[in-house]
Amino acid sequence: MSILDSKIPKGPLKDKWTNHKNNINLVSPANKRNIDIIVVGTGLAGASASASLAEMGYNVKAFCYQDSPRRAHSIAAQGGINAAKNYQNDGDSIYRLFYDTVKGGDYRSREANVHRLAEVSGNIIDQCVAQGVPFGREYGGLLDNRSFGGVLVSRTFYAKGQTGQQLLLGAYSAMNRQIGKGKIQMFNRHEMVELVKVNGKARGIIARNLETGKLERHGAHAVVIASGGYGNVFFLSTNAMGSNVTAAWKIHKKGAYFANPCYTQIHPTCIPRSGEHQSKLTLMSESLRNDGRIWVPKKIEDAKLIRQGKLKPTEISEENRDYYLERRYPAFGNLVPRDIASRAAKEICDAGFGVNQTGEAVYLDFTSAIKRYGKQEAAIQRLENPSESKIIELGEVIVESKYGNLFQMYEKIVAQNPYKSPMMIYPAVHYTMGGVWVDYNLMTSVEGCYCIGEANFSDHGANRLGASALMQGLADGYFVLPYTIGDYLSNEIRTGKISTDTSEFEDAEKSVADRIRKLINIQGTKSVDHFHKLLGQVMWEYVGMTRNEKGLKIAMKKIKEIRDEFWKDLRIPGDQFSLNSELDKAGRVADFLELGELFAKDALSRNESCGGHFREESVELDGAQKGEAKRNDKDYAYVTAWEYKGEPENSKMHKEELEFNDIELKQRSYK
Amino acid sequence: MDLTLKVWRQKNRNAQGALEKYNVSGISENASFLEMLDVMNEQLINEGTEPVAFDHDCREGICGSCSLYINGEAHGPAKNVTTCQLHMRMFKDGETIYIEPWRSAAMPVIKDLIVDRSSFDRIQQSGGFVSVNTSGNTQDANALPIPKMNADKAFDAAACIGCGACVATCKNSSAMLFVAAKVSQFAYLPQGQVEAKQRVKNMVQQMDNEGFGNCTNTGACEIECPKSISIEYIAKMNREFLAATFSTSE
Numbered sequence: 001m002s003i004l005d006s007k008i009p010k011g012p013l014k015d016k017w018t019n020h021k022n023n024i025n026l027v028s029p030a031n032k033r034n035i036d037i038i039v040v041g042t043g044l045a046g047a048s049a050s051a052s053l054a055e056m057g058y059n060v061k062a063f064c065y066q067d068s069p070r071r072a073h074s075i076a077a078q079g080g081i082n083a084a085k086n087y088q089n090d091g092d093s094i095y096r097l098f099y100d101t102v103k104g105g106d107y108r109s110r111e112a113n114v115h116r117l118a119e120v121s122g123n124i125i126d127q128c129v130a131q132g133v134p135f136g137r138e139y140g141g142l143l144d145n146r147s148f149g150g151v152l153v154s155r156t157f158y159a160k161g162q163t164g165q166q167l168l169l170g171a172y173s174a175m176n177r178q179i180g181k182g183k184i185q186m187f188n189r190h191e192m193v194e195l196v197k198v199n200g201k202a203r204g205i206i207a208r209n210l211e212t213g214k215l216e217r218h219g220a221h222a223v224v225i226a227s228g229g230y231g232n233v234f235f236l237s238t239n240a241m242g243s244n245v246t247a248a249w250k251i252h253k254k255g256a257y258f259a260n261p262c263y264t265q266i267h268p269t270c271i272p273r274s275g276e277h278q279s280k281l282t283l284m285s286e287s288l289r290n291d292g293r294i295w296v297p298k299k300i301e302d303a304k305l306i307r308q309g310k311l312k313p314t315e316i317s318e319e320n321r322d323y324y325l326e327r328r329y330p331a332f333g334n335l336v337p338r339d340i341a342s343r344a345a346k347e348i349c350d351a352g353f354g355v356n357q358t359g360e361a362v363y364l365d366f367t368s369a370i371k372r373y374g375k376q377e378a379a380i381q382r383l384e385n386p387s388e389s390k391i392i393e394l395g396e397v398i399v400e401s402k403y404g405n406l407f408q409m410y411e412k413i414v415a416q417n418p419y420k421s422p423m424m425i426y427p428a429v430h431y432t433m434g435g436v437w438v439d440y441n442l443m444t445s446v447e448g449c450y451c452i453g454e455a456n457f458s459d460h461g462a463n464r465l466g467a468s469a470l471m472q473g474l475a476d477g478y479f480v481l482p483y484t485i486g487d488y489l490s491n492e493i494r495t496g497k498i499s500t501d502t503s504e505f506e507d508a509e510k511s512v513a514d515r516i517r518k519l520i521n522i523q524g525t526k527s528v529d530h531f532h533k534l535l536g537q538v539m540w541e542y543v544g545m546t547r548n549e550k551g552l553k554i555a556m557k558k559i560k561e562i563r564d565e566f567w568k569d570l571r572i573p574g575d576q577f578s579l580n581s582e583l584d585k586a587g588r589v590a591d592f593l594e595l596g597e598l599f600a601k602d603a604l605s606r607n608e609s610c611g612g613h614f615r616e617e618s619v620e621l622d623g624a625q626k627g628e629a630k631r632n633d634k635d636y637a638y639v640t641a642w643e644y645k646g647e648p649e650n651s652k653m654h655k656e657e658l659e660f661n662d663i664e665l666k667q668r669s670y671k
Numbered sequence: 672m673d674l675t676l677k678v679w680r681q682k683n684r685n686a687q688g689a690l691e692k693y694n695v696s697g698i699s700e701n702a703s704f705l706e707m708l709d710v711m712n713e714q715l716i717n718e719g720t721e722p723v724a725f726d727h728d729c730r731e732g733i734c735g736s737c738s739l740y741i742n743g744e745a746h747g748p749a750k751n752v753t754t755c756q757l758h759m760r761m762f763k764d765g766e767t768i769y770i771e772p773w774r775s776a777a778m779p780v781i782k783d784l785i786v787d788r789s790s791f792d793r794i795q796q797s798g799g800f801v802s803v804n805t806s807g808n809t810q811d812a813n814a815l816p817i818p819k820m821n822a823d824k825a826f827d828a829a830a831c832i833g834c835g836a837c838v839a840t841c842k843n844s845s846a847m848l849f850v851a852a853k854v855s856q857f858a859y860l861p862q863g864q865v866e867a868k869q870r871v872k873n874m875v876q877q878m879d880n881e882g883f884g885n886c887t888n889t890g891a892c893e894i895e896c897p898k899s900i901s902i903e904y905i906a907k908m909n910r911e912f913l914a915a916t917f918s919t920s921e
Contacts, residue, residue, distance in 0.1 A: 052805040067726060067785075068792050070833055071734040087813060120807070129812040130803045132862045134826035141816030159826060165733055166829060173800035180796040188789065211781060240728040274701040279709055282731045409732065412749075412756050413703075478805045527716040529709070574721040578683060579782045581724055582716065 004257070004641055004656045007439040008112045013662045014094075017116040020440070021483055025490035032057035035489055036220040036498065038205055040192045040247045042069030042175070044168055044470060045453025046226030048477030051174035054183035056482060058489075061218055062175070063187045063207055065242055065584070070172045073228060073240040074473060077164025078285035078406070080146060080156035081470040083121040088145050092153045094118045099663060100151045101468060104337055105433070105461020106611035106631060107665050108263070110639070110658065112440060113458045120479040121471055125157055127478055131170040135159050146287055147335070148466035156467040161285050161405045167470055171477070190216070191584065192247045195223060195254045195449065196508045202251075202449035203498050206508050208516075210584055213577040215512055217505045219498030222448045222485060225251055226477070229432035229454040231264065233592045233599065234544075235536025237429035238270060238283040244588035245595050248436050248455050256444035257641035257654060259457035260434035261595065262603035265464055265612050266545050267430035268341035271413055272361040281428040282413060284364075284406055286466045289334045289341070291369035291399065292423070296353040296362050298322040303353045313355070313363055313422050324348055332670040339463045339612045340670060342427035346545045349426070356424050365422035370395035427545065431469060433460040433612065434602070437641040437656075441484035442476060445641075448488060452476035457639070462611025519586050520576055524569030528585040531566045535559060535589070535596055543596075547603050548616040555600040556649060563593040597648035602640055605653065608632035624671065633665050672698045672764040676711060678723055679771045681780050684787075688780065690769070700760040704747060705730060705737065707759055708770075725784040732756040732897065735832030738839070739784055740771040745836035745895040753834060753897045773839035777846070777882040788835050790881040791849060797877035798870040799853040801862050815861060825859040828852045830898045837892035837900075843884030848892040850878050851908035852900050858911050868915035875912055 009020040027035065035058050039050045042064040050062040064072060084097040098118040102109055125143070129135065136144040136158050145154040159166040178184040187207065193215070194206040204219035230245035231237035252258045269284045297303045298320045305311035325344060326333040336344075345362050348354070355361045374395025378386040386394075396419050400407065407418045414424070436444050436451040438458055444451050453473040460468060542555035566589070574580045609618040609629035618630045639656040673696040681688030695711050702710075705727050712722035728736040737754040741747035747757045762768065770784065778786040803809070831852040838846050854871050857863025863870070886905060893902045 048805070055804045066728060066734070066736065067788060068833065070792075071728055071736050073729060073734070076729045076731055076733050085812070123807045123809070125812045126809040127803075127805060129815070130801065130809045130862060132801045132825070132857055132860050134822055134829050134856065134860070135812075136826075137817060137819045137822045139819050141818055141822075142813050159829075162733065162830060165832075166826070169829060173795065174803075174805070176792070176796040177800040177802060179792075186792075188792075240734065241730060242728050275699050277699055277702040277706045277710060279703070279706050280730045408751075409756070412732075412752055413758070415758070415760060479807060482805065525717075527713055529713065571716060571719070573716055573719060579724055579785065580721075582722060 004437070004654050005439060006110065006656055007441060008110070009440065013112065013115050016112050017119055024483065024487035027486050027490050027493060029057050031493040033059070035059065035492060036061065037222050037224060037485070038218055038220040039063070039224045039226060040205065041072065041226035041228060041453070041455070042172070043072035043074035043226065043228055043453060044164070044171060044473030045477040046224070047072070047168065047171035047175050048474050049224055049226060049452060049481050050184055051171060051178055052478055052482040053485070054178035060178070060184045061187065061220065062184055063190045063192055065189065065191045065210060067188055069175060069186065069188070070169060072168065073243050074168045074470070075165045076240065077470055078161040078283065079148065079287045080158035080163045080467040081124065081167065081474070082148070082155050082467045083125045083157060083471065084118055084155060085122050085125060087143060088154045090153045092155050096153065097121060097155065101459070101465060102461065102663050103666070103668060104463060104465035106463050106668060107461065107633065107637065107660065108260070108610055108639070108658065109461030110458050111660055111662060116480065117459050117472060117475050120475045123479055124471060124474045128167060128170050131174060133159065133166050133170040135166070147290060148286060151465065158287070161287070161403065164470060167474065171474070193250065193512050193587065194508045195251045195446070196505050197254055197446065198502065198504045201447045204500060204505065206512050208512070211579050213580065215509050217500035217509060219500045219505070221489060221492045221495060221498060222450065224450045224452060224481065225436065225455055226453045227455050229435065230592070230595060231429045231432050233535065233596050234429040234539045235532050236273065236278060236281050236540070238267060238281050241280060244591065246588050246591045248451070249591040249595055251436065251444060251446060251449055251451070253644050255446045255644070256449060256451070257437040257643055258435070258598065259437035259639050259641045260462070260602065261599040261642070262543070262606060262613050263433035263462045263611060264429060265338055265431040265433060266342040266427045268338055268345055268427050269364065269425045270428035271410065272356055272358065272424055272426040282409070283428070283430060284410060284423065284425060286338065288364060288403060288406060291402070292334065292364040292366050293323055293368055294325050294334055294362055294364055295321045295323045296348050296355060300352050303355060306355050307357055307359055322353070329670045336670045337463060337465060343545055343614060345427055361424040361426045363422040364425045366399055366418065367422070370399055370419070373398035431464055433457065433462060433464055437639070441487060442481050443484070443488065450481060450485060452481050462613055516576055516583070516587070519570065519583065519590070520572055522567065522570045522572070524571050526569050526571060528570065528572070528582055528589050531562055531570065532589045532592070534562050535593060538562070539596055539599070543600050543603055546614045546616055549604065552600050552604040556597050556604070559593065559597045559600065560649070563597070566590065566593055594648050598642060598651055601649060601651065602642065605640060606636060608636045610636070625667065625669065631667065637665070672700060672759065672762070674698060674707070674762065674765070675767040677767065677769045678784070680723065680783055683782055684779060698759055700758070702759050703730070703755060704741070704757040704759065705755050723784060724782045727755060730755040733832060735834040738773050738786060738834055738836070740773060740839060742769050745773070745840040746897055751897055751899050753832070773835055775838050775844040777844060778835060778838060786835070788833070790883070791833050791835065791846070793881065794846070794850060794874055794877045795853065798866070798873035801857065802866060817861060821859045825856045828855040828859070828900065828904050831900055832898055834897065836895045836897060838883065840891045840895040841884065842889065842891070843887060845886045845892070846878050846883040847886040847905050847908070848896065848900060848902065850874050851904040854908045854911055855904040858907060867911065868918055871908065871911045871915050
């Protein structure tokens with residue numbers, strides 16, 4: 001029997017959440033006033049949770065490392081948010097959203113959690129509209145939808161290419177209302193650097209004021225971690241520069257198990273890197289795959305000429321182009337899920353067909369879409385025999401109305417006009433499905449410590465479908481945690497104020513101070529970025545899109561070496577008690593250097609291919625699916641949850657067996 | 672390309688600041704402006720000097736963190752971009768570039784190029800929201816049709832990233848464009864009507880309390896706004912404010 005208790009309620013799948021909500025304990029309004037909750041992170045999950053908890057009457061203390069909660073990286077999500085509203089009458093339902101999400105996650109997510117996510121998805125849209133989030137609308141005044149990779153219905157709501165921004169500003173506005181009322185105390189430019197436990201329960205945090213460098217003690221009856229994903233372990237990713245694993249890693253070291261760290265999503269449509277100076281990668285929304293067609297030259301000589309700058313993509317005729325996704329996956333074509341689209345791009349580039357100077361790019365072409373829309377528009381305007389150029393002119397206007405801001409962003413970065421010449425794209429690290437292990441109530445293996453949003457592991461399995469991240473962040477923060485946390489807090493009404501004048505807080509603060517002093521006093525010769533880049537190279541090379549046993553063992557060894565070198569030769573100029581960005585980064589990279597090794601260890605332990613985790617040892621050898629990922633349900637249908645035991649290599653594995661009672665496990669086929 | 676940089680250095684809120692000169696070389700024209708600063712900082716660290724502090728996070732033009740005054744222009748010479756989206760191909764080899772923080776009494780410098788924009792948060796806290804609690808029983812999202820034109824206008828206003836370029840570029844340090852964007856977003860939507868009058872009064876009051884200047888309609892804010900937010904929204908806010916002030920119903 002596993003020591004992991006997922007606490008999934010009994011009963012039929014579709015009734016679990018409703019019954020659970022009806023049966024859990026409540027806290028009376030008079031008692032809520034005396035209970036404090038800490039929320040770390042103010043992205044979609046953290047902001048929505050903070051606002052909702054404060055509205056219910058709890059006292060919330062919220063923390064973010066940015067200068068304002070509005071800047072959390074959820075703001076950069078472009079494409080959209082899924083909800084099973086069936087506004088388009090294409091047969092969508094809660095069950096279908098649930099089914100698509102479990103299938104898209106390659107059957108490595110927890111059934112009951114995913115069903116709950118699908119159940120509350122509709123409420124999220126209602127809530128956001130009520131807050132004044134300006135979603136895209138049709139001329140009749142009703143909400144518009146688009147379709148996203150990996151599904152056959154249009155269930156994605158959007159606000160141009162800035163959906164994450166609008167949803168986050170909605171949650172931020174709800175937070176502001178509570179900050180104004182004094183129900184949320186907001187701590188900007190603060191970083192959580194330690195979890196404080198008293199008698200086994202989470203009772204507070206040590207936070208560092210990033211402007212003054214001073215350490216602060218904050219007590220609470222429960223601690224909620226909503227600090228996002230750890231994609232920056234790769235150095236280059238679509239994450240923000242400051243995105244980090246620190247809060248999640250600190251609670252891991254205090255007893256919270258870390259689940260499936262190797263499940264990483266490499267997003268297929270990002271702007272390729274341009275050189276050594278590259279500091280981060282920029283995503284182009286997946287919605288572009290609705291209308292863009294992905295191709296490379298059919299002839300390897302053409303690809304070479306393009307790389308040398310001697311041939312232009314527009315000079316290659318139709319028959320000499322290889323629309324490889326349409327060729328390999330006729331049913332889904334350019335809309336296959338992200339993991340499949342990414343791997344296909346890597347394979348074709350590795351085979352020598354890549355297109356920019358680096359050879360690491362494929363084309364995303366809008367010519368067909370521009371012509372198709374142009375013809376439609378010409379018909380609407382009753383133009384007889386419109387010329388080719390008129391059709392293109394009309395089509396470009398339609399494409400601009402759909403993707404204008406994305407095209408503009410591309411042009412700013414690459415200095416090429418994507419209406420005239422196809423875009424170049426390449427996969428980049430984008431999202432981490434793995435994260436802190438939580439039970440059905442979103443509580444970690446530390447009592448009273450919760451984890452929500454991208455920082456936890458539960459809903460996306462081994463691969464996340466497009467437009468599901470925003471859904472999960474807001475589901476956890478608005479509609480799940482505010483209920484489930486009450487069940488725990490109902491036993492805390494007699495606890496009284498949490499004092500920070502205790503030995504537990506003192507010891508925690510001292511250990512943090514010692515570590516900071518140690519970092520500052522290394523006085524070596526290399527910058528933080530130097531080590532971060534080294535780590536990123538190892539991760540991308542051996543723990544990236546495809547993985548094998550030999551490479552993973554090399555990665556574990558190399559990461560340990562980089563970590564040792566970091567603690568010997570790091571240089572942080574400036575002092576501890578003023579704003580010091582290098583010191584902030586150093587603390588985060590120190591944690592990445594530990595996580596990276598666990599990440600590789602986890603990938604090594606899972607000798608199957610599933611979702612974003614592709615093991616070269618586990619592929620289909622023959623039949624229609626030849627060369628595709630081979631999942632192994634017999635041996636690996638479980639969640640891996642790692643217990644901290646000092647060095648990452650000594651981490652102890654626990655398994656949560658996954659049960660699928662409502663879904664038959666099938667091979668994912670998008671052919 | 673090789674460049675000479677004159678960068679504002681200031682130890683903390685109370686210290687006196689000054690421009691310092693640094694040289695960088697071998698910068699790719701495909702690098703972004705902030706990546707050029709990364710190269711400069713790496714150089715400073717290797718020399719044992721404290722690197723230049725600047726706010727930045729998403730580096731894709733949406734979080735609103737970056738906030739540099741480059742050669743006397745908020746977010747530099749390119750139109751409709753944030754500093755992080757500015758690329759070195761906009762500059763010439765051998766050029767001298769002046770880099771300063773936003774300048775406004777309501778946004779004091781914290782260190783080097785970093786300023787304190789918490790005044791923006793406090794304005795939003797005074798009324799930049801619809802008073803609706805989280806509830807699983809909110810009415811269906813499609814129960815309230817909204818004309819596409821109004822929804823689009825609300826969206827264009829809501830696209831504000833709160834970077835503060837409008838304030839930094841305004842000769843009066845006025846925050847009218849920022850405040851107008853939020854007021855207008857809700858003014859164009861039915862959800863915002865119930866509290867419209869109180870909202871505009873509270874937000875304008877808070878704006879004044881924070882020490883921002885008045886608007887004299889020069890339009891500089893609109894030109895520097897990386898999200899192209901139009902000063903028409905200022906006109907909209909003024910109408911809302913007048914209507915709220917002279918309303919007899921409340």
